[in-house]
Amino acid sequence: MEKTVKIKVDGLYKTYLDARGRVYDALKKIDLEVYEGELLCLLGPSGCGKTTLLRIMAGFEQPSRGYVAIDGGIVEKPHVKYMILFQNYGLFPWRTVLGNTEYGLEVNGVPARQRKEKAMELVRLVGLEKFAHNHPHQLSGGMQQRTAVARALAVDPEVIFMDEPLGALDAMTRLKMQEEIVRLWQDKRKTIVFVTHDISEAVYLSDRIAIMSLSPGRISKLVDVPLGRPRNRSGADFARVQDFIYAEFEMSIREEIDYYI
Amino acid sequence: MKKKEIKKKIFRPVSFLPLEKIIYPLITLLAFTGIWHGLSTMYPTYQLPSPLDVCRGMMELWGEGVIWEHIRVSLFRFSVAYFLAAASGIFLGLLFGWHIRLHAAFDPFVQMLRPISPIAWFPLAILWFKVGDPPAIFIIYLAAFFPILLTTIAAVRSVEHIYLQVALNFGTRERDILTKIIIPAAFPQIMVGLHLALGSAWIHLVAGEMLGAQSGLGFLIIDARNFLRTDWIISGMIFIGLLGLALDKCMGWMEKRINLLWGHVMKN
Ligand SMILES: Nc1ncnc2c1ncn2[C@@H]1O[C@H](COP(=O)(O)OP(=O)(O)O)[C@@H](O)[C@H]1O
Ligand SMILES: [Mg+2]
Numbered sequence: 138m139e140k141t142v143k144i145k146v147d148g149l150y151k152t153y154l155d156a157r158g159r160v161y162d163a164l165k166k167i168d169l170e171v172y173e174g175e176l177l178c179l180l181g182p183s184g185c186g187k188t189t190l191l192r193i194m195a196g197f198e199q200p201s202r203g204y205v206a207i208d209g210g211i212v213e214k215p216h217v218k219y220m221i222l223f224q225n226y227g228l229f230p231w232r233t234v235l236g237n238t239e240y241g242l243e244v245n246g247v248p249a250r251q252r253k254e255k256a257m258e259l260v261r262l263v264g265l266e267k268f269a270h271n272h273p274h275q276l277s278g279g280m281q282q283r284t285a286v287a288r289a290l291a292v293d294p295e296v297i298f299m300d301e302p303l304g305a306l307d308a309m310t311r312l313k314m315q316e317e318i319v320r321l322w323q324d325k326r327k328t329i330v331f332v333t334h335d336i337s338e339a340v341y342l343s344d345r346i347a348i349m350s351l352s353p354g355r356i357s358k359l360v361d362v363p364l365g366r367p368r369n370r371s372g373a374d375f376a377r378v379q380d381f382i383y384a385e386f387e388m389s390i391r392e393e394i395d396y397y398i
Numbered sequence: 399m400k401k402k403e404i405k406k407k408i409f410r411p412v413s414f415l416p417l418e419k420i421i422y423p424l425i426t427l428l429a430f431t432g433i434w435h436g437l438s439t440m441y442p443t444y445q446l447p448s449p450l451d452v453c454r455g456m457m458e459l460w461g462e463g464v465i466w467e468h469i470r471v472s473l474f475r476f477s478v479a480y481f482l483a484a485a486s487g488i489f490l491g492l493l494f495g496w497h498i499r500l501h502a503a504f505d506p507f508v509q510m511l512r513p514i515s516p517i518a519w520f521p522l523a524i525l526w527f528k529v530g531d532p533p534a535i536f537i538i539y540l541a542a543f544f545p546i547l548l549t550t551i552a553a554v555r556s557v558e559h560i561y562l563q564v565a566l567n568f569g570t571r572e573r574d575i576l577t578k579i580i581i582p583a584a585f586p587q588i589m590v591g592l593h594l595a596l597g598s599a600w601i602h603l604v605a606g607e608m609l610g611a612q613s614g615l616g617f618l619i620i621d622a623r624n625f626l627r628t629d630w631i632i633s634g635m636i637f638i639g640l641l642g643l644a645l646d647k648c649m650g651w652m653e654k655r656i657n658l659l660w661g662h663v664m665k666n
Binding site for chain 2: 195197214215216217219220221223227229230231232240241243244245272273274275292
């Protein structure tokens, strides 16, 4: 199958000033190509710049150097075709599940009847039809997550960026949501860039994993995940890939210590 | 051991029997009335009427329908002033909250005007608005306007950034950002301002009606003093207190509903 590049990150740097006013690289020379329709995970320890990279890819921040291009066009500001799901969802508490899901259609001029139908369809897709008229605070963390996914899918985006979307969920819900995300991805065939610091989550979800390391934040390794779907978490192959990623991860941390010495 | 006891004290859930909620204030009320009655025997009626006198005075005011006219007039002035204050306070609050430069330009001015008691505006109110409804409305307006303005500005400022980012991601136009994000997101906090202003406005209602008005609860009190009808003065005060309490309860109820809908956890 021919792979087309959907997102291209080229020679990207992001520098910030630290507490003492010195310049440091939060992201250093990031080169990355994300293929159309793939599910790619950015995997790395806390503080390695995953959120920063994702926000730049989604157009919420500008790189200090280098660029991000989607479909050949440089990303300069957020666009409704490229949805980002924030770490804490950002659901509107004054709107119901349905109201939240409708939002994107509403501000883009879709007539009321049509957008209600479309939103309801998505609410059903994420399994929240019974809660369509509830407000976010009446939902569990997993349901809030689903609502955020439904809201993003409603505008039929081409790319979805997810920033540790399952981080706040309990272990069981988390596994369930991972399956849901794979199901939705296979159903809708969107390009997904998924940020996580959980190795087994990355292995379960990804076609490829970009392993990131700290100080400066960079991509230290790009790994293909040679597993079919649906994936079996308790299978031997799964464990092997997970061990491999773990080893790479360790190595990237060791490099980092070398870097300091 | 000691620590444990302290902990117990702190974390012991306080639970009331429903009856207790009625009984305790009732005891306070009875005690208060008793002391009042005792004191009233030591003073002439025009200085301190007995509770019974005041009860009679209240019945009188009520029976002749006088009180209703005063209440009607007062509520009218109050509503007009409060509505104007809410409309202008929220409008300007949204404007200043959203446009930083505009806020910078007006803030010192607002900060300077704010500490001036509405009562200090009396002379100007009379010079400008003569007698009747307008000066009273003006004073009540001032009392309500500043709390609403300031809380609205603060509310807009503290709208969570993530809502704006989500809005931006969906390609929301600026007009929609105001109506679909800023206003609903700031609404619970604006309600707090409206609630504060309600109390402040009601307190200043009486003051406003003491100048040049020929009706209203404030006027009732002043007028009763001219006739040394101290029982009516106190009756008027009780009516003012009860109405204020009722208004506050209504507002509290609305606030609670909104917070419930918005998923805000109410403090207290
Ligand atoms: N606006 C900012 N100003 C200064 N430093 C920042 C800013 N945003 C992020 N950083 C720094 O950049 C680094 C990467 O942060 P982040 O992208 O949030 O990491 P991650 O999401 O992987 O945990 C951190 O050291 C963080 O302190
Ligand atoms: Mg992060």
